[in-house]
Every structure is written in C-alpha cells, then in structure tokens.
Amino acid sequence: MAVFLALRCLPTLWRNFGGFSPSEIHVATDSQVALSWLISGTIVSRNLFARNRLKDIQQMSAELEATLGFSPSFRYVSTTENPADLITRGLTLKRFKACLQFWCTGRDWLSSGIRPWAAQLLPCLSQHSQVVARSSWNAAILQGEEPPTVLPLERFSSFTKLLRVPSLVLRFIHRLRRLEVYTERLAAILLMKTMQRQRYAEELAFLRDSSGRTILGLVRDLDLFIDGEGLIMSGSRIARSLHFDPEVKHPVLLAKDNPVTRLIIRDAHTRCQHLGVESTLAELRRCGYWVAKRRPAVKTVLASCALCRKYNARQVLPPPQCGHLACFTC
Template sequence: MGNCRFLMENRFYVDNLVMSDDNPDELCRLYALSRERLLRGGFELQSCNSDHVGIRGEMEKHGTLSVHGNNWEKVLGYRYCPLSGALHVTPVNCNPCACTKRQILGESAKVYDPLSLCLPVSLRDRILMSKLWKEGFAWDVLVPPEYLSLWKKKLSSDLSELGTISFPRRAFSENGVGELFLFCDASPEVYGFAAYTVQDCHSCLVFAKARVAPLKRKTLPTLELMAVLLAFRCLPTILLSFGRFSPSEIHVVTDSQVVLSWLVSGTIVSKNLFARNRLKDIQQMSGELGSALGFVPSFRYIPTAENPADLITRGLTMQKFRTFFQLWCYGLSWLSSGSAPWATQELPCLSRRSQEIVRSSWNAAILHGEESRSVLPLERFSTLSKLLRVTTLVVKFINRLRRVEADCEKLAAILIMKTMQHQVYAEEI
C-alpha cells in the first residue's frame, strides 16, 4: 500500500503516471491498486501500456490498453517503444531557411531532450547562439553568411535527425548495488559532465548537462573546475531520481591534472579568487553529501581520449555522433569490466601524497582520514591545555597556508578527540 501511495504522490507528471520495477507481479499489483484508487475519486485510468506481456494482458482485459496505431508512447517528452524498450527524442523538423537570431533560436528550441541524451549534437546550437550574442547582432537582423551556412548545411539537418537515434530505457535495477561515475570536461566554449551508472558489469548513460562558457573569458582550468561544480550541483537531483537505488561509490572524473590537484589538496596556489570560491563550494557540497550518504565522492583522472564528456565539449555532427555512440551511451569498456585504471596512472602534476590518494581504491580520506591522523605526538604533552594550545597553533598555520578562515581552537579540539578515539577505539570504529 505504501508503494502505491508514494507513486501516486511522486510519480505523476501532469496527467501521466510512470512506474517501473524489476518484479512484474509487483507492477501488476501496483497497476490494479492505482486504477482502483483513482476510480474512487472519479478518475478513470486510460491509455496504459507496458513492456511486459502479462501486464499488457491485464490492461487489455480492463479496456485501458493504449490503442492508437503507433508502436510508441509519449513519456515525458520522449517517444518510448514498449516492445523494444527504446527511447527516442521526439522528431522535429528544423527550418534550414532561418536567417535571423530569433528564427534560429526558435527552430533549435524545438528539440526537447531533458536528460540531454543527444547533448553532443544539440549543444552546437547553443554555441552558435553564444557566438551571435558575442557579435552583438540584433534579434531580427540577418546574420552573416558564415553563420547561415553553418545552420543551413549542418546544424538544422542534424537536429532534425535526432529522432532516429534510439537509447536504452533500462539503465540499472533499483534493487541492486552499483556505482555512479560523473565525467567532467571543458573547452573554451562550453563545460559540462555526463553521468553513468555501473551495475552488474553493465554501464549506461543516465544524465548529462552542459553550459556555455561565460562571456567574460575564464582560463581552461577554471572552466574544468566549473564542470566539476556543475556535476556536484546536479548530483542531489540525480540521486533523488534513482528511487531505491543508492550507489555504493561516486567517482568524479576529470581529464585535467591541474584541477585534480586542486580538488585533492583543497588549495589553489594562485590569485584566482573566482576559482578558489568555486573550490570552496565543491568542498562544502562534498561534505554535505558525505553527511547524507556516509561517504564522500572520490576524485579521479583519465586521459582526454577516454573521457566521454569530451564528446560534449567537442560538439559532434550527426555522422560523428553515430560513430561515437557506443562510447557516449555506455562509456569505455573498463567501466563495465570493473578494471579501473586509477592504480597505473602517471600524474606528474600532483604531489606524491595526492597521487597516493587518487590511486587508492577509495580516496575519501582527503576529507576524513587526514583529519584523524595526529598532527603532533600526543605522548609528548603532559597537560591537555598545552596540547590544545600547540595544536591550535598548528591548525592556524595550516589554515593560513590554505587561505581558510575557521575557528582554529574548535578544530584543534575536534582533531584531538578524533585522534584519541581512533587510538583507543580503533576496532570499534
């Protein structure tokens, strides 16, 4: 009963009820129960469909099975084929003769892809609009021939073909255990990330997001850091949408060793105040996620050639998108095989300590483990007040190097208590 109530309260999108489960019997029960409850309120459930033959039979018996001559259903803006289990972006017909900024924006806005499954292709229209904004063209003035040629010969036809690409609907099982990978990347024009779930030797794209780079020029490492920040900002929504599925590990992956050194060390040795503030935001969100999940996301590195998010920042024509579709939709083979390349990587831009953290199987120690190690040998102090005073000075010195403002005496007291707990109650902890 509780599951049905949760579905009725949370899985209605306007007048569409969407539910999924690994157990067909449970789905059949939920269908019958939801139909009964809606009838009590005078709402008749209609136009139902399922990818399971038995449930379709029940719907046909009740007269609620959707019959409209098409083998697909409209689900949250996508076309879903129950027989094949495939999702398609709703086909659009973009007018190649659009010749002003207003017309080009109107045509490109026809593509509706809330999960950004076709982001490497569809993002190119945002890049084009960004260039038109930088040039300062008015809304209804003819754009220059080079931009018109880009829209007419390439972009409009590519956007019109997006509906021909099919994506798998099933990405993971809510009842299983898996991992979540967030691949981040940036270019001078855009930054973004792609999220993949990995479960039972199967990886699949679940969400992607990108933004056009600010008009005020930023350095490439700063944009790479903004891609990581964007991933962290979207992470709570992604986890909330997973339902009962809770990943055992979350990996934030970048192809920038400079950014990785910032993330692992927690410091930026430069006068880039904007980047330092973004790093503080990431650290704060990582700590909040750690409190909610019981672990913090780990930071990893991969070469650019192995980064699926690189397809976002490059921008692909439809032809190239088909070529790289397997990489975009499922990631590299090591994702599903479980043979992560962390342990064998060369990271010359990182300190030895940071390299050890990144290569470890779980590098959450950067937020918890290092705090638990004793900064000073406790046995050398005869009184608690002297220990607290000296430890406060050490913490104050470290925070000054990191350019962090905090209550150093409070942090020192917490550090001492944690260290003593780990020494005395090591087995229990």
C-alpha cells in the first residue's frame, strides 16, 4: 500500500516542483515480500486486495514511463531507515524529540547521493531479484521486458557453451558494480524467460491476470504457475513430497522446438552417457526441466547425435562363405 501511495503522489510532486525532468526515480520499501512481488510482477498469494494494488502499481509505472521516458525503480531499505516507522511502531515524546531531525529530513543518504540498497541483505528474494534490487537496472527489466536475445543460438553445440557468452557479459557488468552473483544461473534464467515469452505469451498473460478468463488447457494439464524469478513452472503429483528437490517437484517449462531446449536435451543426453530416450527424460526431470511434448522432442535430438548413430548402426557383415561351386561348361 505504501508503494501504491508513493506512485500516486509522484505526479502531484512533479507538478508542484515546477515540472522538472528527473533522470531517475527510486521507490524504496522496507518490505522484502512486497519488493519480490514488484520485481517479479506476480503475487504468490490469494489476497485479492494485494493483487489489485499490484495491477495499479504496474499501470501507474507504465503511465510514468510514457510521460518521463522511464519507469521507477523499486528498492529496499532497512526499517531503521524508514522515518514513517517512528509513529507506526510507537515511541515516547522524549524519543520522538531525539529523532525529530530524522523525522523531518530522513537519512543523510537521501541528499548525499549514496545508494544504501547496494549493500542490503535480502534473504527473502531470489538471486535474480537480489541482483536487480541492488543494481541500477530499470523497473521495465524487472517486469520481464528485457530485449530478445541477440545470440545466434543455432551456432552453439552445447548448453554450457551457450551460457558462457552471457555469463561473461554479466560477470563484467557485476564486477563494475562490485556485485558477487552466480552469473551462469542468471544467464540461464534470462534465456529461459525470453524463450517462454516468445512461445508461451498467452499462458504467461493468463497466469499474470486470470480474472474472468477461461483456464487454458496447458495451464490446467501441467498446473502451471509463475515463480519468484518470473519463470513458468509446472506442478506435479509429487509436489507435496518431502523426498525430492524443489527443482524436481516444480520443473521449468520449456518449448520443444526452441534452440535452447535442444541444447538442454543434448546436454542431458551427454550427462547420462548417451543412453536412450527414457534415461534422457529422467535426467531432464532430475535437472528441473519439463519439455512440452517431451518424448518427440528428445527423439528428434537423439536422432541427430553422431556418437549414438555411430554405435547404434547395424554392422554390415559379409555374406557367409559358400562352398566350391561346380564349374559348368557348355
């Protein structure tokens, strides 16, 4: 609700300050749960009020982007940095007089240009959301609007080699910002999110807003949902089991006819020592992937495996030796 009120007040503040043109807008909150909702664009809750407020925030962010050319960035600050908590949590008059300067002007970093969110601990957020919350990326990237990949996916022979290029780029960017993150996982998330937006745009729109709409067949059959990192995940009958890892219980949905999916299948086929279709499917599930129409997709990739074709080819034997044939003369 606080973020909603902050965005609602922004146009009024902009007009009262003479219509200046800011270069960036940061909206800070002391709620890590609310920040995760803002970054992923989804709410893992049945609270209708919270869902409606998130839609309003996204709409107001779009209006600000149309007016100013950029959307606000959402950040996290500790509750000790929030002057509003002085009143809401209650304090004595003596304590309030001691904190009067903090109540009137806030912390010094508001006017000094220091960004305190770069060093904040965010255990409630996913790794990708932590990177976004600490960096200077725009909020449009948070909503999953990053541009489509420019990598020639067909030129890579393995999923590991494909991850190497964006990982090096992300590692260079994060070193400039003095951030330590697992860039390979972040690169894989960005590639899969791009693929899902291209192949499952209708399912993604339904999962973000399903009010008054008929449930889609794929969403119903696979029990799809959006996780905290913005990926479309699949539920299963073993989701309530305590004996499986989270990636096994809720695998990532992959499109069968995408170059990234083919590289992932080829990588799983290599790791299971070039065994058959069933072993490759089991390895995919163990690694946390669910391919739509998975069996035909795996068969197509295995049919192009040069090593399997070499050792599975039938050996051509010479014809059996025949006895001496009689010579016929005319």
